Amino acid sequence: MSFNPRSIKALFPIFSHHPELVYLDNAATSQKPASVIQAMTAFYEKENANIHRGLYSLSTNATGHYEEVRKKVASLIGSTDSDSIVFTKGATESISIVARGFIRSHLNTGDNIVISGMEHHANLIPWQQICKEKGAFLKIIPVDASGNLDLSNLDSLLNTRTRLLAMTHISNVLGTINPIEEIISRAHVKNIPVLMDAAQSAGHYPIDINPFDADFIVFSAHKMFGPLGTGVLYSKKSYRNQIEPLHYGGGAIKNVEYANTEFLDYPHNLEAGTPNISGVIGLGAAIDFIESLDKKATVDHTNELTIYFKEKVKSLTHITLLGNPQKSGSIVSFQAKDIHPHDVASFLANADIAVRAGHHCAQPLLESMGVPAVVRISFAIYNTKEDLERTIEALVDVKKFWS
């Protein structure tokens, strides 16, 4: 294998500070390579100024740098139009902009919004709340016991009163890679716009708007080797001038009088106030980092880890995987017989293995699958087989500890 996770790992300073760390909580947030951290530090040390404002070179350069990243993000999703991209503070804010700034005003009593049963709370609550407010229905595409979407009734769920289909590309609990292309085209046949939550896929899997013809795409920088507090909203051209801002303020206006304001066009009308400039610059560095990798090799590597882990776990009779989706990303959730997920996680933590335990912001999904909580492990490019061997060993030991 040409791809070497050890040399990738060396690019991430956290592992030189914590050489023993086995970091398997990548679905919560990924670690950051030195290049991202340095880009942000360099901005503060050498370039710090507000954007779109000052008539001096620092500000001009900062503005240029910030707008350069808009182009990079657009090209990451295969768009040639950098004006398709809004910078937000994360996928959560991006979804709320579409929900409260756009869909809400088009939603009438008796209308409906369709989501899948495996959405993160961030892609459930905004829709649930505007549906409640407007007397609309939130309809759910069911998830089967293996963790696949049951699409058999999709065409009846999507009807003339459906105002939006919102769904995740990859489940943050089950790892399921949803057939989002097919789902989008089935929605588009009925002229229903689709929001794709790419929080778990952006930067790790291709999310190109060709073939993923989503009308809205959202994701967060921090899950793709970028900084915390920065995210992206992509909108198709036809919807852009219909999205109202959630925040008003400076930087988003053409002209202000005491009685009236004339706003800038999308995307700038949605970026009121001083944005997280260093965060955006860090996102740019994260995209550079991702572009420097052999994409096929990275996906092959994390797939190999996932398959290896699932195979190994099969021989541990006290471990039960949650679901077994047909197509899966590098996320695996499981339960240990008679040992609560928190107690498993503390045991692993004690062996310097960082995992997540709980309901993973997908409470209704877990309830529908009949489990209150699970342990989740999620892989990234810097994880190694040794990481997994240590994890498997700890999962053997946790049983001994509790018996």
Add this chain to the structure above:
Amino acid sequence: MSNNLRKLYSDTIKAHNESPVNFEKRPGSAALLKAYNPICGDRFEVFINPMPDNKQSMLKELSFHGFGCAISKASTSVMVKSLIGKSTEDAQKLCDQFLKFVRNDPTVIESPLSDDFVAFSGVHDFPERLDCATLAWKEMKTFLTSVTEPNN
């Protein structure tokens, strides 16, 4: 195996986890406390009968049921065991004592600690498990305060 993990899961905690005290639903109880942790999904319900109405009222019947980790389950079990037969005023003092102890509050604690309380000293090395240890106790304290200081 590391010692602090052994200390966290002391024999007392393991025993309470395996055989919790009064682990049963009692529908129709006068008061029902919901000790839920939205972050991790732990959900316990504590059943109280009859309803106490002043500082001297006795907590006669206590039970609990639900789902949670070993720490939260054992701490709820210890709570039920410790508070049965206590007046609300004394129960409140025990809640304060337990919460201060697990939080390593240096201003503790006039009276000697029971062995069941001391069993939770391992939590001091696992601050991320403090919420597990205090989940039901915080709900109980709020409830008792509403009984003993109804005007606050």
